[in-house]
Amino acid sequence: MNLKIYSGESSEELVEVLKTAITRRSLIIILGECRVDYEGRAASRLEVGERVVIIKQDGALLVHRPYGYSPVNWQPSTVVIEVAFKPSVGLVIHAVRDKPREYLTVVFIRVGLVIIGELVDQGEFTMYLEERDMRDILAENPWIIEEDLRVLGVEKPIGEGYVDIYAIDKSGRHVLIELKRITATREAALQLYRYVEIYKKEYGETPRGILIAPSFSPTTLETLTRLGLEYKYVDLKKLWEFFKKRESKRVSLQEFSKRK
Amino acid sequence: MNLKIYSGESSEELVEVLKTAITRRSLIIILGECRVDYEGRAASRLEVGERVVIIKQDGALLVHRPYGYSPVNWQPSTVVIEVAFKPSVGLVIHAVRDKPREYLTVVFIRVGLVIIGELVDQGEFTMYLEERDMRDILAENPWIIEEDLRVLGVEKPIGEGYVDIYAIDKSGRHVLIELKRITATREAALQLYRYVEIYKKEYGETPRGILIAPSFSPTTLETLTRLGLEYKYVDLKKLWEFFKKRESKRVSLQEFSKRK
DNA sequence: CTATGCATGTCGATA
DNA sequence: TATCGACGTGCATAG
Structure with missing residues (x-):
């Protein structure tokens, strides 16, 4: 040092x-x-x-x-x-x-x-459960959101932005899903609404819009209802479990390939 | 220390x-x-x-x-x-x-x-030219925005938000002004649009919407045009001059009252 | 290189 | 106390 x-x-x-x-x-x-x-x-x-x-x-x-x-x-x-x-x-x-x-x-x-x-710091820094992780877990396990949901893609470009998850429900209706890792604000609801509106215009079909977050402010809920959007609570602890399982799977895969 | x-x-x-x-x-x-x-x-x-x-x-x-x-x-x-x-x-x-x-x-x-x-730090921290300062300067000198603009109020509640400056132009049309101290993003344009829409609904009259910023991203300009909003560049250096003048006025007033 | 959106954002004001 | 919006936001990523 x-x-x-x-x-x-x-x-x-x-x-x-x-x-x-x-x-x-x-x-x-x-x-x-x-x-x-x-x-x-x-x-x-x-x-x-x-x-x-x-x-x-x-x-x-x-x-x-x-x-x-x-x-x-x-x-x-x-x-x-x-x-x-x-x-x-x-x-x-x-x-x-x-x-x-x-x-x-x-x-x-x-x-x-x-x-x-002069400090030497090469230590690796790993961050878990960013929005990206949340998105990947839900995209891999869409049944957490609802039954028979089929994910068509993630980060789908809608107009000038990107919707986090793009899916189709069991009745064949398209679904746009916006994620928040923390309490969802009205901004998030409005963002989702924009996606839904643009999608409607571009594809001539009204998709469902679902906002997923661990919690919602009252204004957000009010805004969602007013705009005809849906929402779903997600338990980060539960996702965390999936995350750990996923990581361990990855590790075992790595171990496996090393052994080969 | x-x-x-x-x-x-x-x-x-x-x-x-x-x-x-x-x-x-x-x-x-x-x-x-x-x-x-x-x-x-x-x-x-x-x-x-x-x-x-x-x-x-x-x-x-x-x-x-x-x-x-x-x-x-x-x-x-x-x-x-x-x-x-x-x-x-x-x-x-x-x-x-x-x-x-x-x-x-x-x-x-x-x-x-x-x-x-043990550190002792009572030093005063002053920040100049926050959005608030920008707003006050423009509200006091609305001619910087355009001729014969009469300011009716600042931080006027519109729906659930507040529009920075609320004014009336020389032809008697109401004007909603949104300010950004830095490059305006599409978000700012959309925010202004929401205010205009809500105002229209609440007052049954379509106001002009002006976004004021030192610079605009291309997407922002496109969005503004598409939504029928106006925009105006503002030179921060110029505002800074007004700010200094304003502050010095304040200081001299203080000096004045002290002398009394 | 610019534009866009996330962040363990943090922070302050307000209802 | 919770919510909301600003920030000298910083920062990574995608186009």
Whole structure:
């Protein structure tokens, strides 16, 4: 990990240290008292306070207050970072981003601590039960939605968007299914309605529209009823079970092919 | 700022240090090699790698990889945090959140550095040119939109939503104006269309619908035309000038009253 | 490269 | 408290 800690150095010294660290694309953590200005899509000003500033190895910059999940100011990784010491002002960090053009300036009145290091992180990150997983499980097990439902496709283009699942029910009627992994909002209902309307126009046939989610807000239910749409609750825990079974199947398949 | 740095202590010692820090609601930064598991609305697994873990003074927990804007794992501030040392495993941090119920577990294989401190940050944060500012500036200077436009109100309730600006044009026709601070998407056009439709139904009169934004995607323009809506480009730089003038006016008024 | 939609989105305002 | 909409949303993916 190769960590270096600086504390008590002069600003002139720190500037050199930081410049080298930025050139080497090291991870930098600065704890200190600073002011922050931002201008770009919007503009903001943050008055003096004690904060944690992190410059990551890809140039991403975060200014964190001592509370809250989100950084108060930041710059994503596509940036040019410059450090300078201005005697009358302090230690200044400039981070400029292209597309959209945005400027971030952090001025340190006082630096308490600087940590510089090179972190190695190749660890794999796997996320389960995204909307994609939900869609795949339901497409593979459409009986969870209703009996004798035959899935014709997923992500079917409807107008300019895509409906999550496209199916045909036992009476031969076409079904458009929209999924939400979390509580469905009115927006989701309206989105489904748009698909149904476009489908009607394009294919001259009125499809059923079903919104599937673990829960629905009252407005959503009201909107669905008003628009003649259907809805169905889905239990994420149940889907999770299917997911695990599916994964284990995959793993055994992999094991199988390896053994061969 | 009162910073303490720990490096090279035994895990047993570190656990005590961390427990105290959590009780005191100090800011904690840990650099080390860890594995992370999350389960809640979704679920994820992050394999071993070197990372920065931050526990903030309100209990927010962030796991940052050495690159990228966003934390790879996290827990917002509404959490109970526990630290323990399990000899066969390592230093374990549990963070549990209610509503939604979510669990985060960080297991440190190796701790390189721990920083603990109490940060004081009362600095005011001001954001300029939010949509609200844009709306106020345009409502105060409607001639920017078009000549002889009279603003009747802002955030007028239409159905279940609110249209940003409600006005009447020189020919006496009602105008519904929807604003976007950034490139307008098709969603914005559809939203405006919904307002126009509802207005038509409720007031028995067809209003003009104008979408105002600094830029429009081609799909948005197509959608607007198809739905019989209008649009107008607005120059944020120009609005920014008005904003500054407006603010300075406010400031001088304050100065004025102070002098009195 | 742009446009579109998801996200453990988070966050704030409001009913 | 739940819901709704904005966000400097960021981010991946599809066309």
